[in-house]
Amino acid sequence: MNLSACEPVMDRYFALLDSQLSDLSEARRQDFLRELRAHVMDRLEQMTAPSEVDCRNVLKALGTPDEIARTYRMEMILRSSSWSLSPLAVLRTTLRWTVAGIQGYAVFVVALVGYLIAASFYICALLKVFFPKNVGFYISEAGPNLAQFPVQHGVEYLAPYFIPIAILVGYLSTFGTTLLIRFLMRHFSRLRKKI
Numbered sequence: 789m790n791l792s793a794c795e796p797v798m799d800r801y802f803a804l805l806d807s808q809l810s811d812l813s814e815a816r817r818q819d820f821l822r823e824l825r826a827h828v829m830d831r832l833e834q835m836t837a838p839s840e841v842d843c844r845n846v847l848k849a850l851g852t853p854d855e856i857a858r859t860y861r862m863e864m865i866l867r868s869s870s871w872s873l874s875p876l877a878v879l880r881t882t883l884r885w886t887v888a889g890i891q892g893y894a895v896f897v898v899a900l901v902g903y904l905i906a907a908s909f910y911i912c913a914l915l916k917v918f919f920p921k922n923v924g925f926y927i928s929e930a931g932p933n934l935a936q937f938p939v940q941h942g943v944e945y946l947a948p949y950f951i952p953i954a955i956l957v958g959y960l961s962t963f964g965t966t967l968l969i970r971f972l973m974r975h976f977s978r979l980r981k982k983i
Contacts, residue, residue, distance in 0.1 A: 794832060794838055794842075794843035797840055797843045797844055797847065798825070798828065801853065802821055802824075804853040805824070805857065806821060807853075809857050809860065820860060824850070824856070827850075828846055828847065828850070873963075875903060878899060878969045878973075881973070882969060882973075883896055891976045895972045895973065898965070898968065898972070899965060899969050902962075902964065902965025902969075903962065905961050905965075906958045906959070906961035906965065908934075909954045909958035909961060910954070910955065910958040912950075913950070913952075913955045913958065915935070916950055916951050916954070917951070919935075919937075921940060922936050922938075922939075922940060923950075924944045924945075924946065924950045925945045925953075926940060926941065926943065927945060928943070929941075930942075
């Protein structure tokens with residue numbers, strides 16, 4: 789098969805994509821470009837005699853080099869953070885992903901809520917030291933409450949055990965939120981690959 793008509797178009801396209809990915813390591817960039825070029829060649833080989841127009845159509849179907857570079861960077865970030873146990877790394881990734889679409893926004897909101905719940909338990913454990921009569925697990929007519937200011941209402945439960953239990957619940961919330969976000973990142977990444 790003669791692909792000489794496509795060579796100049798493909799060379800310009802991949803040179804532009806290479807410049808868009810210049811912040812990546814040489815090995816990673818070349819590996820990605822080689823894989824993408826093989827994909828384009830496979831598509832062109834399915835045609836009997838591909839012309840320059842066919843080549844442009846195949847490249848247009850892939851997207852612009854800028855779009856491919858942004859998508860590839862996001863996939864790399866998601867892939868690396870989907871195995872991280874650091875809440876900060878996961879939250880930073882979901883914040884970047886928020887810009888990419890509604891899935892990223894939904895995952896960011898879940899992360900934010902989960903980490904805020906964890907932070908509230910850590911803060912309550914810390915405040916119990918300074919306000920032992922006002923911070924704790926109280927049950928009153930209004931329902932359960934973690935703090936009562938200026939005066940307490942209801943009955944305090946877990947009084948001597950509140951600090952270690954609040955720290956444990958905060959830790960479990962942090963860890964559980966991180967695991968949930970990692971799962972959602974991997975799930976949405978697989979979902980996008982199917983599309």
